[in-house]
Amino acid sequence: MMPAGASSGREPASRDAAQLAADRIAVFQQELAHLEAAGVLHLSTEQQQAVDKYHQMRLEQWRFLFDVDTHHQDRQFSLGMKITSYLAALGLGAAIFFLFYQFWGHFSTTWQVSLLFTASIGSLLACMHFAAREQTGYFSQLLGTVAFVCFVLNLVLLGQIFNIPPTHRVLLAWAAFAFVVAYATGARLLLSVAVLCLAGFLSAQIGMWNGMHWLDAGGWPELFFPAAALFFVLSQLPHQLYPAFPSLYRIWALLFWFLPVFVLAHWGAGSFLLLPSQQVEWLYQVAGFATGAGVIVLGIRRNFSETVQIGVMFCTVSFYSKLYDWWWDWMPKYLFFFLCGLVAILVLLVLRRLRVQSVQSFRTMQRQETL
Template identity: 50%
Template sequence: MSPPTLNLLARLQNEGVLTLDSSQQQAIAAHHTSLLASYVRDFAIDPTRRARRLSLGMRVASLLGALALAASVFFLFYQFWGYFPEVAQVSILITAALATCGLTNWLQQRDTTGYFSKLAALVAFTCFVLNLAMIGSLLNVAPTDKALLPWAALALLFAYSGDQRLLLVTGILCLIGFVAARVGTWGGIYWLHVGERPENFFPAAALLLALAAVGWHQPYPGFAATYRVFGLLTAFVPMLVLGHWGYGSYLDLPPDLIEGGYQVLGFITSGLAVYFGVRRDWPETVNTGTTFFIIFLYTKFFDWWWEVMPKYLFFLVLGLIALLVLLVLKRLRRSPGQATR
């Protein structure tokens, strides 16, 4: 009988909740052993602490190996690219992209652990990026933000087909870049200068938060949380910038008024993020909202008091504010509505 099963049965019997004879205990233990073996076989779970430690090492090795192989493919292309004629270059790019995509699909069907399929997926994504970028260079096509859309589509396809967080983040970043660049282009800005107007990123933030609410993330633990975190980051970072650089806004208002407005908006939205995170039991939303609320608060205190207050007193006030935030969050954590979740 496995130790967790034995401990649970012993506790139940000691407390008089359940009484089993030896044959029943053996039957339960055999059932748990068979069930655990099926989970290990079908879902590649880690039944022991040793297996969990080895899995963590395998995940790290898989990530580093994928990044190294992707970089190797990238530099291999650029190292020997000039030695091939144009027809061979196009053929190599197309073949490499198709071959690595096929290899990824083959591994996803056979690799239950996902380590090797994740590695192949990142290499396939790199080959696809090189395919579009270098074929465009061969044909003298001007760089365009529209390439970000197929890159995002392929990264998200690999992410959902193989439950891969790294490619999910990659796809989200490409999607943010595409939406922001499109909005900036519609506003008369060259797409590579999209950062000159931080407000270009707000539609991307709204899109990510909307995507986090759809139902197709349920089979993929953590995907909806990733969308929420990046949606909040895409909203809060521009607010933080515009709260101290009003000249970067599209609004035809005095810069001081714009900065003050975005500072207030930052406090309100970060507070709402904490509120909804607590209500919906979204810890990542609570953490992100709390972090930026404190950042907005500290930057405002810096504007008000850094020049007029002794430094020891300034940092003492910041420390007391941090303690106050901890007490508020502790009270929310112990509230009856959260205790039943």
């Protein structure tokens, strides 16, 4: 039963959103206590009671609807349960995988097909049963992983039983299944798996359109650029019910861009471009630094912290790999690492300068808005 006096208002639509809101209340209460202790702000008794009552009502409502963590100890337990849930999912998935292989040979073909089909359906229904009822999502996500493993086994073993040549289309089927289960359970692990399967399918399909065998697609890094573009577009779509998903899409989009760029910056022969290897490498080095800088700027402007971090990481690793290419062979090692350290300090100074400028421009903007 809902707590008395509960109002809908602009309610969080998912557990993640409710947890964020609950965390904001906790931070607000801590800061308010600090301001009162410092003598900066003092609420009257009526105001304090009104705020406390409002927050208490909302927290109780979210605990009822979404089972959010409202205390530090709750969060510790939740983190432990989340890790345990991942381990359980991996363990159960591996157990089912090996269980099938241990006993499948003892069944006739009809029984094998029936068991594989039934396992896929049964595990999916179990997962969705919990997804519809469970607030926290631990068991639904665990069973979602099991359901995905069963579906993978379903198609792999059917292919082996009937001697069907491996095809890239199974990646599309697995991706679609993983997406559906991820959106039903809110499981980030399954979303990542779905992203990987879809990227594999896209690269294989584009490779095949270019006349290559699909298994060879992994050796041509440029085939992953369309996947990067697709996942970046997906990250821009509204995800009110899944606030953690856009960040995940961005992370994978950036990885599917920067990792191939990094590889091609050092291995020009892996490119489709009809240019000498060295020119290809130079081209991708420039493209990598340019897009790295652009990604950092975009991340700062749009408040995408993971975007900024990946951009910084890529630029740093690329820069150090260039230093290695230029200096390692002929420079004494102590001098090489000393210069690397100096370069890092220089970058630190530049970033600090940029940060100061950013804060100043933000304050200027605030003053203009006030006026």
